[in-house]
Amino acid sequence: MSATPTIVLIHGAFADAASWAPVTKDLLARGYTVAVPPVFNRSLIGDSAYIKSFVEQIDGPVILAGHSYGGAVITVAGVAENVVGLVYVSAYALEEGESLGALQGGFPDSDLAANLVYSPYPIEGADPGTDVSVKVESFPAVFAAGVPLEDAQVLAVSQRPLSAIAFGENAPVAAWKTKPAWGIVSSADHTINPDVERFGYTRAGLRKVIELDAPHLVMQTHPTEVADFIVAAITELG
Numbered sequence: 594m595s596a597t598p599t600i601v602l603i604h605g606a607f608a609d610a611a612s613w614a615p616v617t618k619d620l621l622a623r624g625y626t627v628a629v630p631p632v633f634n635r636s637l638i639g640d641s642a643y644i645k646s647f648v649e650q651i652d653g654p655v656i657l658a659g660h661s662y663g664g665a666v667i668t669v670a671g672v673a674e675n676v677v678g679l680v681y682v683s684a685y686a687l688e689e690g691e692s693l694g695a696l697q698g699g700f701p702d703s704d705l706a707a708n709l710v711y712s713p714y715p716i717e718g719a720d721p722g723t724d725v726s727v728k729v730e731s732f733p734a735v736f737a738a739g740v741p742l743e744d745a746q747v748l749a750v751s752q753r754p755l756s757a758i759a760f761g762e763n764a765p766v767a768a769w770k771t772k773p774a775w776g777i778v779s780s781a782d783h784t785i786n787p788d789v790e791r792f793g794y795t796r797a798g799l800r801k802v803i804e805l806d807a808p809h810l811v812m813q814t815h816p817t818e819v820a821d822f823i824v825a826a827i828t829e830l831g
Contacts, residue, residue: 598654598677598827599626603644603670605661605684606634606755607727607736608748608810612660615816616823623824632666634755635722637693637762641669648673656830658823659684660812661785662755664793665693671768678830679774680823683782683811686774686793687764694760697789704735704783711757724754735783738808769797775826776802777811777819784809800829 600620602613610629620627630647632640644666648655656678659667664684671679685693708731713721727736732749740748768774776794780787787804794802803822807815 596653597625598656598830599628599651600823600827601644601648601651601655601657602627602629603657603659603663603666604629604632605659605663606725606759607732607752608661609751609753612748612810613812616812616820619816619820620823623820625824632663632753634662634753634759636756637665637669637759637764640759641666644670645673648676651675656680656823656827658682661685661809662693662759665759665764668767668769669764671772672766676768676772678826679769679772680826681774681776681790681794681799682819683777683779683785683790683807683809684793685785685789686769686776686797686799687767688796689765689767689770690763692761692763695763696793697786700786700789700792703786704731705785708732708735712754714756723757725757725760726752726754737810737813738781738783739814740808740810744813767797769799773826773830774799775822777822778802778804779807779809779811780804781806782809801826 654677657667658680660682664681729749733745737745776799778790
């Protein structure tokens with residue numbers, strides 16, 4: 594490959610771009626070009642369209658790394674012509690025509706399922722939507738295990754909800770069918786059943802999968818290992 598890819602880090606539900614901060618800092622220090630755009634968490638189709646548009650405005654090749662729901666987003670957005678690889682981090686690797694709900698439904702619930710809050714939000718010219726968030730009091734243990742409590746409490750009160758619409762939307766494409774991909778399983782994940790991660794990665798035939806004894810926010814607790822894995826994927830691309 595003639596040019597080193599820009600690394601675009603995609604956050605998931607109940608988080609924002611800051612969830613990638615330790616990995617972002619590491620990659621920038623290594624001299625990589627990094628972008629960490631917002632994901633609006635309104636719908637899988639809309640979020641993926643935004644990220645695809647964002648990526649297509651980058652000059653040169655891009656490698657997409659998606660965490661959690663961000664994995665579903667890169668599965669769709671990754672068909673952008675200049676995307677050369679995908680990295681799934683504690684993430685959903687959807688099949689074409691599959692929804693988050695359908696993939697999750699094939700496995701026992703994680704601790705997240707019993708700790709969700711549903712709140713209405715207005716949509717101009719339409720019926721209200723439903724925001725899904727994590728109970729603030731449960732957030733440190735369920736979503737941010739391994740993160741210092743005082744930091745987890747800040748994340749809990751500043752989380753970005755996910756619209757319920759996103760759970761039922763089918764992925765119109767699966768970029769891993771045409772783009773090389775890699776994956777990290779967080780074996781101590783309480784947000785996504787780790788078997789959901791393993792199943793999706795195996796089905797997608799990812800080039801390499803590693804398991805870390807880590808919680809859902811592996812980018813916060815194991816940033817060096819995550820950054821190393823992304824760099825290794827770039828190296829493998831050549």
